[in-house]
Amino acid sequence: MQSIVEFKNIFKSYPGVMANEDVSFNIKEQSIHAILGENGAGKSTLVKILYGHVKPDSGEILINSDLSIINSPSTAKNLGINMVFQHFSLFESLTVAENLILGMNENISLSKLKDKSKTICDKYGFNLNLNSPISSLSVGQRQSVEIVRSLLNNPKILIMDEPTSVLTPDEISKLFKILKNLVRDGLTVIFISHKLEEIINLSDYVTIMRNGKVVSTISTQNEDPDTLGYKMLGYKVSKAKQVSDIKFSHEIFNIKNLSTQSKDPFAINLNEIELSLKKGQILGIAGVAGNGQKELMEILLNENDYEFSGDIIFKDLNINNLSTFQRKSLSISYVTEERLGHSAVPEMSLSENIFLSMNHKSEFKKGDFINFEKINSYASDVIKNFNVDTPSFNVKAGKLSGGNLQKFIIGREIMSNPELLILSQPTWGIDAGSEAFIKKTIVELSQKGVSIIIISHDLDELLEVCHQISVLYEGSLSNPLKVEDINITKLGKYMGGLFD
Amino acid sequence: MSIELIIGILNIVLISTTPLVFAGIGELVTEKSGVLNLGLEGLMLVGAVTGFITLVLTGNYFYSLFLSIISGVILSGIFAFLVLNLMTNQIATGLALTIFGIGLSAMLGKKFGGTPIDGLNPYYFIVISFLLVFFVAYFLSKTKTGLIVRAVGENHNSAYALGYNVIKTRYLTIIFGGVMSSLAGYYISICYAPMWQEGMTAGRGWIALALVVFATWKPWRLLVGAYIFGGVAIMQMNLQAIGVKLPGQFFNMMPYLATIIVLVFISSNKLRLKLSAPSSLNIPFEKNQ
Numbered sequence: 001m002q003s004i005v006e007f008k009n010i011f012k013s014y015p016g017v018m019a020n021e022d023v024s025f026n027i028k029e030q031s032i033h034a035i036l037g038e039n040g041a042g043k044s045t046l047v048k049i050l051y052g053h054v055k056p057d058s059g060e061i062l063i064n065s066d067l068s069i070i071n072s073p074s075t076a077k078n079l080g081i082n083m084v085f086q087h088f089s090l091f092e093s094l095t096v097a098e099n100l101i102l103g104m105n106e107n108i109s110l111s112k113l114k115d116k117s118k119t120i121c122d123k124y125g126f127n128l129n130l131n132s133p134i135s136s137l138s139v140g141q142r143q144s145v146e147i148v149r150s151l152l153n154n155p156k157i158l159i160m161d162e163p164t165s166v167l168t169p170d171e172i173s174k175l176f177k178i179l180k181n182l183v184r185d186g187l188t189v190i191f192i193s194h195k196l197e198e199i200i201n202l203s204d205y206v207t208i209m210r211n212g213k214v215v216s217t218i219s220t221q222n223e224d225p226d227t228l229g230y231k232m233l234g235y236k237v238s239k240a241k242q243v244s245d246i247k248f249s250h251e252i253f254n255i256k257n258l259s260t261q262s263k264d265p266f267a268i269n270l271n272e273i274e275l276s277l278k279k280g281q282i283l284g285i286a287g288v289a290g291n292g293q294k295e296l297m298e299i300l301l302n303e304n305d306y307e308f309s310g311d312i313i314f315k316d317l318n319i320n321n322l323s324t325f326q327r328k329s330l331s332i333s334y335v336t337e338e339r340l341g342h343s344a345v346p347e348m349s350l351s352e353n354i355f356l357s358m359n360h361k362s363e364f365k366k367g368d369f370i371n372f373e374k375i376n377s378y379a380s381d382v383i384k385n386f387n388v389d390t391p392s393f394n395v396k397a398g399k400l401s402g403g404n405l406q407k408f409i410i411g412r413e414i415m416s417n418p419e420l421l422i423l424s425q426p427t428w429g430i431d432a433g434s435e436a437f438i439k440k441t442i443v444e445l446s447q448k449g450v451s452i453i454i455i456s457h458d459l460d461e462l463l464e465v466c467h468q469i470s471v472l473y474e475g476s477l478s479n480p481l482k483v484e485d486i487n488i489t490k491l492g493k494y495m496g497g498l499f500d
Numbered sequence: 501m502s503i504e505l506i507i508g509i510l511n512i513v514l515i516s517t518t519p520l521v522f523a524g525i526g527e528l529v530t531e532k533s534g535v536l537n538l539g540l541e542g543l544m545l546v547g548a549v550t551g552f553i554t555l556v557l558t559g560n561y562f563y564s565l566f567l568s569i570i571s572g573v574i575l576s577g578i579f580a581f582l583v584l585n586l587m588t589n590q591i592a593t594g595l596a597l598t599i600f601g602i603g604l605s606a607m608l609g610k611k612f613g614g615t616p617i618d619g620l621n622p623y624y625f626i627v628i629s630f631l632l633v634f635f636v637a638y639f640l641s642k643t644k645t646g647l648i649v650r651a652v653g654e655n656h657n658s659a660y661a662l663g664y665n666v667i668k669t670r671y672l673t674i675i676f677g678g679v680m681s682s683l684a685g686y687y688i689s690i691c692y693a694p695m696w697q698e699g700m701t702a703g704r705g706w707i708a709l710a711l712v713v714f715a716t717w718k719p720w721r722l723l724v725g726a727y728i729f730g731g732v733a734i735m736q737m738n739l740q741a742i743g744v745k746l747p748g749q750f751f752n753m754m755p756y757l758a759t760i761i762v763l764v765f766i767s768s769n770k771l772r773l774k775l776s777a778p779s780s781l782n783i784p785f786e787k788n789q
Contacts, residue, residue, distance in 0.1 A: 053661060074663030089658035091651050093775050102651050103662055107644055133775075 003065070004029040004157060004188050005050065010059035012045055019045040020056070021212040027157075027205075032179060032189045034199040034220070036232055037209035039402070039429050043192045044086070046209070047159045050190075051083045052076040077105055080156035084146045084163060090134045096145055097130040103149035113152075120151050124178045139166045139290055147178070158182070159190045164198060165457070168288050169492030176202050196225040196232070208232055237436045239464055246467070248278035252451050253420050258310030260295060260475075268292040270299070270308065271475045277420070282442065282452040283480065284462035287472035287495060293455050296472065297424050300453075301334055302327065314420065325360040333418035335410055337425045337455075339402065343409045346398025350390065351379040353397050354412055361416075378415065386411030387437060403434025410438060414445060421445065424455045439465050459491060473497040509738060515622050515692060517730025519544070519684035519701070521629040523708035524715070524722050525636050526680025531712055532640060533673035534653035534780035538594025539579055540681045541705025542601020546571050547682025548689035549605040549612075552696040556615050561690075568686040569679050575601065576678020580671045587784045598705065606698045619694030625687050630723070632680075637719035649673060653778030656785040666785050681705070710759035716766055716776040729755040 003026040010023040019042045027033045035043045048054040050061060052070040061068055063079050070076050076083075090099050097110065100117060108116070114130060121128055126144045134142060143163065150158055160179075164172045179189050179202065193199055199206050200220050208215040208231045215231055230236060255275040262269055270292050277283050287293060298306045303324050312319050319327055328334075336342045344353045354375045358364050364374050379393035386407045390400055397405060406426065413421060426442070427435040442465050446452055455472075456462055462469050468480040471494035478499040481490070523540050530537050551568035555561065579597050582588045640646040652659045652669045660666050684704070689696050707729055714729075715722035736751035766776060 051661075072663065073661055074665075077663050083661070085661060089655070089661040091654045091658060092779070093654055094647075094651065098647055098651075101644060102647060102659075102664075105663075 001028045001030060003027060004063065005190075006062035006065070007046070007050075008060040008062065010046065010049060010061070011057045012042075012049060012054065013057060018212045020049070020059075023059070023209075023212075023214050025207050025214055025217045027188060027190060029188055030183055030186060031205055032183055032191055032203040034191045034193060034203035034206040035209060036193060036196070036199055036206050036228065038194060038232060038432055040431065041209040041232075042212040043209055044161055047083065047161060047190060047192060050076070051081060051159060053083075077153060077155075080154075081159065082150035082153055082155040082157070083159040084143070084150060084161065086161040086163075086165065088142050088146055090142055090145060092135045093133060095131055095133050096128055096137075099134060099145055100130070100149050100152060104152050116152060117148055120148055124151075124181060125174070126178075139288060140168070140171045143167070143175075151182075155187065157188045157190065159192075161192045162194075163191070164193065164195065166289055168495040169459075169488060170496050172198070194232075196228045199228065200225065210234060233432050237432055239436075239439075246280070248281050250279055251276055252279045253277040253314050253453075254312075256311040256313065258299065258308055258312070260299070260306070260308045262295070262307075268295055268475045270295055273310070273475075273477045275470070275477060277451045277453065279419075279451055280446050280449045281468065282446045282454065282466045284466035284469040285453065285455045285472055285477070286459055286462050286469050286491065287457070289457050291472045292475040293424070293472060295475070297336065297422075297455060300422055301336070328416075329360050331417065331419040333413035333416060333421050335413055335421070335423045335426060337428065339405050339409060340398060344397040344405060347396060349394045349396055350383070350400075350408060351375045351393040353408075354379050354382070354393075357412060358416060382408055382411040382415055385415070386441070401431070403430035406430050407434055407437060410441065414441070418450060420451045420453070422453045422455075425457065426454060427458065427461055428456075435461075459488070471495055471499070473499070509734060513727065513731050513734050514626055516734060517726050518622065518626050518629050519687050519692070519704050520708050520711060520726040520730055521633065521723060522625075522684035522687065523681045523705060524711040524726055525629075525632055525719060526677035526684075527708055528712045528715070528717060528719060528722055529636060529640075529649065529680075530673045530677035531781055532653045532717060532778055533649045533670050534656055534778050534783065534785075535580075535583065535670050535674055536590050536594065536782045537576070537579060537597075537674060537677055538591060538709065539575070539597025539601065539705075540677075540708050541701060541703070542598035542604075543572055543575055543678055543681035544601075544685035544688070544701045544705050545605035545699070546575055546601045546608075547685030548700065549609040549685075549696060550682070551686040552617070552689040553608060553612055555617055555690060556612055561620060564690065565686060568682050572678040572680075572682030573675055576675050576681075577671075579678070580674040583784070584667050584670055584674075587786065590782050590784070602699060609696045609698065612696045613698065615696065617690070617694055620691045622687065622691040625683075625691055633719050633723045640719065650778070653780050656780045656783070660785070660787065670785075681708075684708070707755045710755055714755075714759045714762045716762070717778065718776075729758070 005027040008024050010020050012020040023046060035046065037043045045054060049056045050070065052072045052075050055071065061070060068079060070079065091102070097113060100113060101108065117128065117130065120126065126148055128144060128148060134145065137145070163175065167175065183189055191203055200223055203220050205217060206220050207217040210232065254277065255273055258270055258273040260270045268291060295306070298304060299308050301324055302322065314330060314332060319330065340346045345356065355364055355370055364371050376393055382388065383390060383393060388408045388411065389404050400408065410426065427438055439461065442452060454462060454466060463483060463486065466483055468482055469486060470480045471478040471491065473495065474497060478494050523544060527537060527540060547568045550571040551564040554567045555564035558564070575597065579593060582593050583590045640650060648664055649669060652664060652666050656666045685701060688701055693700060711722060711725050711729060714725045732751055732754045736748055739746065
């Protein structure tokens with residue numbers, strides 16, 4: 001088979017980082033070619049260059065052996081290159097049909113569009129209602145719209161940027177089947193992922209990238225997740241292992257019959273949530289994004305007086321009406337999903353960020369003044385104990401890499417000696433080294449008797465560190481499953497809403 | 501009240517409201533593409549004075565109309581260059597455009613204040629204004645180009661990722677809005693008044709801006725809203741004529757009060773806000789490099 005895309009010596013730098021450095025490799029026609037790498041390895045930049053979304057500093061791209069200058073997405077589309085973005089490029093307030101029309105190169109009447117999209121949907125098993133507005137669709141359905149929109153242009157190359165990160169296991173296997181059928185019918189798929197097993201299951205070839213450079217391009221046939229993982233990182237990551245089969249003593253936190261009735265049509269209403277957590281236990285809350293995680297976290301934090309019915313009880317005390325700082329004073333700590341802007345203020349120094357989160361503690365104040373001595377020493381302790389790579393506590397939070405900042409934030413909360421720690425997406429978008437460190441820290445913390453709730457989309461992470469996992473689906477929380485009894489099929493069913 | 505009086509009032513409402521329709525429908529298209537142009541008042545004044553001066557000097561209605569439109573193209577083109585290419589703040593730039601327009605028109609028109617001219621028949625423009633609303637409504641809801649304009653205003657990053665030229669689309673909608681504003685100004689100085697006087701648009705540009713929000717970015721509602729606002733203004737004179745003692749300021753504030761009420765109403769429901777306001781309004785677009 002012939003190469004359909006050839007990257008030749010692509011360079012692209014951003015201030016302070018080399019996103020792509022001398023990237024060269026070929027993609028064979030009618031294959032599924034994966035690009036594997038950690039967060040920040042330069043995969044997304046590379047495909048955005050191919051799609052004309054980002055301009056390379058130097059280098060050439062050959063499409064079907066022809067030198068092609070792709071300087072805008074419309075040029076890429078004329079060359080038959082289409083892309084499905086990680087964060088979808090759909091228009092929320094427009095209907096499915098309008099979104100499809102916008103994606104098409106040619107002008108088309110509505111009835112013709114209906115015929116054309118129906119042919120594609122029937123052939124590959126999509127299910128779309130052309131008249132629904134995008135805002136009413138689930139994440140999986142939105143992805144279907146994106147894919148159908150790309151297919152309507154009869155593309156030769158389809159780029160998919162981390163398409164599985166938002167899907168349930170069932171939806172993933174359905175997607176893979178569709179992709180394989182598309183390749184059989186002549187399409188070339190470029191598939192970006194950092195999930196090793198997916199790549200082995202799906203793709204024919206894989207290009208491994210590390211720090212902007214290509215490590216190698218190989219056939220996936222003879223690879224397994226461990227060998228591929230080693231090639232991706234350049235070192236072995238030891239897995240945190242949670243000790244199973246512990247007898248937990250007393251209950252420390254529970255939620256009884258919690259429901260919400262929001263007036264916001266875009267919010268998910270929580271439905272009679274029951275939850276119980278014992279001392280030293282880690283409970284994972286799994287589920288596809290947008291099933292009520294945001295709303296649940298909102299209620300646990302209580303920053304915005306979100307209205308709800310039911311009871312939240314911490315150590316026999318009803319904390320329904322307590323403010324965030326009052327809850328923190330009771331030794332509940334939080335790490336929210338958004339690192340910059342919520343957990344930390346990017347323009348402020350690390351020690352100032354300590355104070356912002358700890359200002360309920362009198363030890364950090366001298367009367368009405370800030371006790372800088374205290375917060376500086378607290379910040380240095382966090383930096384030392386949690387391997388935060390930074391020259392000093394005076395560095396602005398926004399200057400730290402995602403992994404380092406996350407270690408700093410989690411360290412900050414842990415050093416305040418919480419009895420209950422609530423984490424949302426603790427390892428989202430950070431490097432593998434920091435991820436391993438954070439997981440290890442969480443496991444150790446639970447062994448010291450701290451109870452932990454982790455809300456995460458990352459099943460592997462939850463399976464690695466938790467004792468029990470519940471699944472959130474459209475605002476309902478499943479019964480907890482013991483990790484040692486879980487298999488992925490059952491979890492997949494739960495994530496699709498089929499609780500026992 | 502006699503029938504003639506009612507017809508007379510309706511006639512005045514029709515004649516006096518037309519500038520609001522022109523300026524409002526232009527701004528509606530601009531805002532639908534995600535750009536807020538606060539320079540309407542300035543654009544209207546410059547359009548008014550350019551048309552007026554040309555008419556006095558040449559006596560030719562066609563030239564005067566043409567140059568008035570050109571003034572709108574140039575001024576809104578400068579505005580577009582500033583906010584789209586140089587990415588200046590849209591609010592500050594729009595305000596500057598208004599202040600600039602007020603000053604420029606006063607300077608240009610200094611010698612022409614009070615010069616008598618033969619006005620044009622306003623009814624042509626009234627008919628055109630209705631057709632325009634129909635055309636814009638059809639364009640936005642039924643044509644692919646209209647869909648692209650809405651898409652650019654809804655989410656410019658997605659539109660760009662799909663291969664649409666966001667900057668070009670916005671240039672065209674801004675210039676359309678600019679031309680509509682100068683037409684509104686032209687109508688005021690050539691048909692409605694017909695004369696030139698400094699600051700003669702008397703805040704109609706601001707009312708047109710309020711009108712777009714009042715209409716929740718829908719062309720037909722804009723037409724209805726324009727006549728309500730225009731009607732209130734005329735009512736003021738007539739009520740005073742028949743001896744009702746309400747201060748004039750009360751009527752002057754009505755359009756703005758109504759707009760605030762509508763704003764509160766649409767903001768109270770997030771769905772309504774999301775479905776009516778263009779999501780990218782007033783957000784600068786930066787290409788990924």
